[in-house]
Amino acid sequence: MKQHTLIDSPYGPLTLVAEDGVLCGLYMTDQRHRPPEETFGTRDESLFREAEDQLEAYFEGELKEFTLELRLSGTPFQRSVWEHLRKIPYGETRSYGELADTLGNSGASRAVGLANGKNPIGIIVPCHRVVGANGSLTGYGGGLDRKQRLLDFENGSALF
Known part of the structure; x- marks a missing residue:
């Protein structure tokens, strides 16, 4: 099951998408190859605290390497x-x-x-x-x- 949330960033809103609780998407507005909104699942902010914290630390210059579990779907x-x-x-x-x-x-x-x-x-x-x-x-x-x-x-x- 997919869930998503929207967070603010220095680039404008970012959409974070998780599948079964694992981050599988981070999309900017007007991004090329951005999947349709209806594929992002229900909105649920509770799943994304760690991703939000790491992104905030990155944008503050405090984080150089992300340690999040990711689900990369592709060939x-x-x-x-x-x-x-x-x-x-x-x-x-x-x-x-x-x-x-x-x-x-x-x-x-x-x-x-x-x-x-x-x-x-x-x-x-x-x-x-x-x-x-x-x-x-x-x-x-x-x-x-x-x-x-x-x-x-x-x-x-x-x-x-």
Whole structure:
């Protein structure tokens, strides 16, 4: 059974979704690949206290690595990409090609980009830390402005 809640953030409202009590979604408003609202289940704030606390600590600059239990639903390749995203340290970036190399398939940078774009748990699974080969910002489901703000925040050049 799915439940959801809405929380405030420096990016505007975030929708947190849990399935059987385990976080399976974090979506921004107007996010590309955001599932329809009717798939989020009933509204229930009580399930999300730990996620809210960790997100608040992250936005205050006190948390560098999330320790929440997650349920990542996708293809085996997508789940592998998302697990590798979680290994990119706070304040650092990797290119799509570098991520493909760590997966053992240097020719898969485009597939990595597609999987990255379908990440269902933004911010916590830090897809914003993946950039183009030359360091340029490339697609981000939450918008390039949000991606830049997250990267600036993590490298200390901007505070919320």
